[in-house]
Amino acid sequence: MAKITANFATACYLYVMSVAVTARVLSEHPYLSGLEKPITNIFDTSNYGILQLGNGLAKTPQMGWNSWNFFACNISEKVFKETADALISTGLAKLGYEYVNIDDCWSELVRDSEGQLVPDSGIFPSGVKAVADYVHSKGLKLGIYSDAGTFTCQVHPGSLGHEHDDAARFASWGIDYLKYDNCFNLSIKPEERYPPMRDALNATGRTIFYSLCEWGLNDPALWAGKIGNSWRTTDDIKDNWESMTTIADLNDKWAAYAGPGGWNDPDMLEVGNGGMTYHEYRAHFSIWALMKAPLLIGCDVRNMTAETFEIISNEEVIAVNQDPLGVQGRKVYAYGPDGCYQVWAGPLSGSRLVVALWNRCSKITTITVNWATLGLKSSTIVSVRDLWKHELVSLDSVSSFTATVDTHGCEIYVFTPVKVSSSSS
Ligand SMILES: *[C@@H]1O[C@H](CO)[C@@H](O)[C@H](O)[C@H]1NC(C)=O
Ligand SMILES: *[C@@H]1O[C@H](CO)[C@@H](O)[C@H](O)[C@H]1NC(C)=O
Ligand SMILES: *[C@@H]1O[C@H](CO)[C@@H](O)[C@H](O)[C@H]1NC(C)=O
Ligand SMILES: *[C@@H]1O[C@H](CO)[C@@H](O)[C@H](O)[C@H]1NC(C)=O
DSSP states (O other): OHHHHHHHHHHHHHHHHTOOOOHHHHHHOTTOTTOOSOSOOTTOOTTTTSSOOOSSOOSSOOEEEESHHHHTTOOOHHHHHHHHHHHHHTSTTTTTOOEEEOOTTOBOSSOOTTSOOOBOTTTOTTOHHHHHHHHHHTTOEEEEEEESSSBOTTSSBOOTTOHHHHHHHHHHHTOOEEEEEOSSOTTOOHHHHSHHHHHHHHHTOSOOEEEEOOTTTTOGGGTGGGTOSEEEOSSOOOSSHHHHHHHHHHHHTTGGGOBTTBEEEOOOOOTTSSSSOHHHHHHHHHHHHHTTOOEEEOSOTTSOOHHHHHHHTOHHHHHHHTOTTOOOOEEEEEESGGGOEEEEEEEOSTTOEEEEEEEOSSSOEEEEEEHHHHTOOTTEEEEEEETTTTEEEEEEEESEEEEEEOTTOEEEEEEEEEEEOTTOO
16 A cells, blocks of 8 residues: 555656656656656657667766876876775775776787787786786776777777787686777778677676777767767867866767666766866766766875865765666756856656756856756745755755856756645646
């Protein structure tokens, strides 16, 4: 009995929300089967999941750390081991950051006489397997990097034509994740170059996360879902406001294609690397979480400031990213000078919504979100939780919600519809 009542209540919430739920959400949601067509399509997911890669990974976006944004080629096995230690000692591992990912420059410049990749002996005096064993002993996972071309971007050997040898070697070392870049591609279409590595990884029998780094050139959202667990949608991020905002907008375009099993990847986090302000980094992290982007930390986690740690350890923002519904949030409204007062939003499990108010102007301002923008009836009463303040800021918002947002700041909230007000028409 109690269960039926709860289901009925949930069904009512969903009905009053009239949130755009489309094929995927409808079919996966037990309470929605009786609903008619979605009323709006702001949260359209109809392009998702046509042919997802079936390796069982990426139910939620991947979380971890990667060496490139901070260290570039200046890597060592000591850095990877100390990073694993730091992920544990800071508590970041417990929050979900599990992958320790080696980027470019890890190998010798030539293959050995048997045509195999060889770890650079200066960088990995103990070998990659020893580092994998160490990382695994901490309960974490190790990622590596290669390229769907003749060379990597830093001109180490690439894997094109060596997919089976390289995948087998990675698996023998205990690798859990491969980032696969796009340099020296011989002008062969990515749709031809990326599947052989998928098949080679699969053939190893080891479950390995496959991260495509094709830079969004051939619109991978349209074809990569059956090939990889995530696909880059843009060129490399740079540690500045201009780059971060541009990339957010480019990645937004592909929202309807993301979902459990395969995610749009607007590149790794720059939080903590010094090129943006505190508020800009908070916006970066908030929007990446809302967009269901991979959360791959790109700073030196052995030496973070308190502000950096505060941002990347925000459990409530991480929970938005890892929400099991797995629908990418998106820009739903922009107004003001050059459209720089922005509302980004997306549906979450439990009939909730994530809503971000992002001030991309260079002056502090107030930003308002109207319920209509979110697909809510204006009479719906909503409780509003502020994920940076970690508190409920309203129990009974109706029709709209307004907040003051700092220059380049982003306030992010969870909206929980409570009921329709009695004066509802
Ligand atoms: C290989 O692919 C098949 C088909 O998608 C899948 O069922 C299996 O789990 C994959 N194995 C690995 C190790 O990824
Ligand atoms: C490279 O890394 C070492 C040790 O981690 C550090 O001492 C050195 O300053 C780094 N060099 C550059 C150019 O960043
Ligand atoms: C190959 O890489 C270059 C950049 O090095 C890029 O401009 C080009 O679009 C890529 N071609 C294909 C077919 O992926
Ligand atoms: C730690 O980071 C600060 C900047 O936040 C930097 O000045 C310092 O050199 C770093 N220390 C180490 C050991 O890398």
